[in-house]
Amino acid sequence: MKLLLAYKEPGLGEAWKEYFQDQPDIQILNTDITQLSCDAIVSPANSFGFMDGGLDYLLSERFGWDLQDRLQKEISELPERELLIGKALVIPTFDSKIPYLISAPTMRVPMDFMIHASLNAYLAMKAILVATTSHPDIATVAIPGLCTGVGKMPYRIAARQMFYAYEDIILQKKRKLDNFGDAQKFQIELNPAGMLWN
Secondary structure (H helix, E strand, O other): OOEEEEEEHHHHHHHHHHHHHOOOOOEEOOOOHOOOOOOOOEEOEEOOOOOHHHHHHHHHHHHHEEEEEEEHHHOOOOOOOOOOOEEOEEEEEEOOOOOOEEEEEOOOOOOOOOHHOOOHHHHHHHHHHHHHHOOOOOOOOEEEOOOOOOOOOOOHHHHHHHHHHHHHHOOOOHHHHHHHHHHHHHHHOOOOOHHOOO
């Protein structure tokens, strides 16, 4: 599987290079993500499938506004009636250059409150990779920054979270989290801003 990490902000590109530059199946591209040719493109959306802001607006313009309607219909049929952070849905776009959209929420509703201190980029990236590896028609995926727009997560923290998710799912890294202390240390490593105490 090949991942195309597409950025416009130089800081995000540099952060991705710090973590992903040695991975042969990763391309880091300074480009308009909506103009790439790939099997699937990621919408770092919200849990209710609203696609009328930021990158999602551009995706709706590219694929047609019925895409939001179809996504929201699928979400409404989930047992939770929402697409939880850490889950993803794959839906067809009916576009020959980008046949599928992967909706992977980075926030429950569009907001920036404490997203920067969350693990949402890590959880969303894991969901993207799980959805991708289990889909037979997806071999190339275009991924934007996760939580770096409205969520205001610092680029380096977002890149680190995305890379750790890549290690977990693609590289199958086995993390030694045998006790609460280990889990807490890993949590802080993912995002020091999420510490509740010193």
